[in-house]
Amino acid sequence: MRKILIQLLAILLSLFIRKKEEKLIVLYFDGEKFLFNTRIFFKYLINVSKYDVKYIINDRKKREDLEKKYGKKFLSMDNLKEIKKILKAKAWLVDGGFPIKTPFNHKDRVLINFWHGSPIKHIGLDGYSGINKMRVWLQLKMFSSRYNGFFIISPRVKEIFKKTFLLEEDKIKLLGQPRNDLLFKKNDRKIILEKLYLNLPEYKKVILYAPTYRGNYGGKIIETKYFPFEDFDKENFELFLKENKILFLVRNHHLDRIKFDETEQIKLLGNEKVEDISEILNIFDILISDYSGMVFDYLQLKKPMLFLPYDLKEYEKNTGIYFNYEKVSPGPKPKNYFEFKNEINKLLNNKKYYLKERREMENYFNQIGDGNCKRAFDFLEKELKK
Known part of the structure; x- marks a missing residue:
């Protein structure tokens, strides 16, 4: 209720400021987290630009922690003075919705939506039904025409974004994702992992397992099944990892109640350890996922992937998928534990295994490489000068 009242007050103020x-x-991003493209572009802007750059974080403790690192560059929607400042901004740069849901007072404001990657699953209007779909349609109708730019990484997804966000074609810009610049940043894996974990075992390869959060369908929470094999043997898998000197990190969603304990070789890599996985995505030798758009980013690293779409039919029915899943998931899909181990070995030891399929998907979905922040900055400057 408090958030609604704050939004109503902010909308009222927008009529006068x-x-x-x-x-x-x-x-x-969402007022609570410092994440994704806006986080990376914020860091870029404060280093290269002459602008007064602010990021909205409502949580006082989180804001204080960030200010120790970046200075007084954070605003809150809980403060009337700072709401007024947000409304006076010459540009709003977002990863999703606007900070203030007002259709007013945008005539002289630059509005850019970076979004957060290319979708496999349904997004925007396509992610809703019934009365909620009508509500979202009305919101999108009010705001979609006001964008200066809505960024994508491939022309292959232009029609999806145009339809699901009710966008005019000239608003969609093939300029990439600022966070993808991190894929090309040199990271020291050993230093990163030693900061995250104490007493790591000997390892030569590191695998990231990052399944998609299933969410709530019809009032029922669908929990993710980690290692979804009837014949899964945790002790045997631990031995397999140890013999092959593999460190296996599980990126569990913070809302998922994960049902296994850490071992010597298997560690959890939740938000409390790394808030934005983009920062270290390039340190992994294999990505294991299912329906996450993260796979499109990872393709640019030219590294192998493995997929565990154990509930594909249910996911297609409940959430929806834009593409033929088999074609956009360039990696093996093991059906049992024996195949799972075998496919990991093949991916680590045969560089040509699924290479052709990965190249095809990279060419299809990634028309933009490095230099995303620079392109975004050049576009922002051009729009600000109009």
Whole structure:
């Protein structure tokens, strides 16, 4: 209720606050987290630009922690003075919705939506039904025409974004994702992992297992099944990992109640350890996932992937998928534990295994490589000067 009242107050204020601060740029993910493209572009802006750059974080403790690192560059929607400042910003840069859901007072404001990757599953309007779909349609109708740019990484997804966000074609910009610049940043894996974990075993390869959060369908929470094999043998898998000197990290969603304990070779890599996985995605030798858009980012690393779509039919029915899943998942899909181990071995020891399929998908979905922040900055500057 409090959030609703704050939004109503902010919308009312937007009717009266007209004058913009020409150098003020505000970035926003969801008001609670410092994540994804807005996080990376924020860090880029404060280093290269002359603008007054602010990021919206409502949690006081989190804001104080971030200010120790970056300075007084954070605003809150819980403060009337700071709400007014947000409304005076010359530019809003977002990963999803606007910080203030107002259709008013955007005439002289630059609005850019980076989104957060290319989708496998349904997004935007396609992710809703019934009365909720009508509600989202009305919101999108109010805001979609006001964008200066809605960023994508491939022309192959243009029609999806156009339809599901009610966008005019000229608003969709093939300029990439700022966070993907991190894929090309040099990371020291040993240093990163030693900061995250104490007393690691000997390892030569590191695998990331990052399944998609299933969510709530019809009022029922669908929990993710980790290692979804009837014949899964945890002790045997631990031995397999140890013999092959593999460190296996599980990226569990913070809402998932994961049902296994850490071992010497298997460690959890939740948000409390690494809030934004983009920062270290390039340190892994294999990515294991299912329906996550993360696979499109990982393709750019030219490394192998393995898929565990154990509930594909249910997921297609409940959430929806845009593509032929078999074609957009360039890696093996083991049906049992024996195949699972065997496929991991093949991926680690045969560089040509599924290489052709990965190249085809990379060419299909990734038309943009490095230099995403620079392209975004050039576009922002051009729009600000209009």
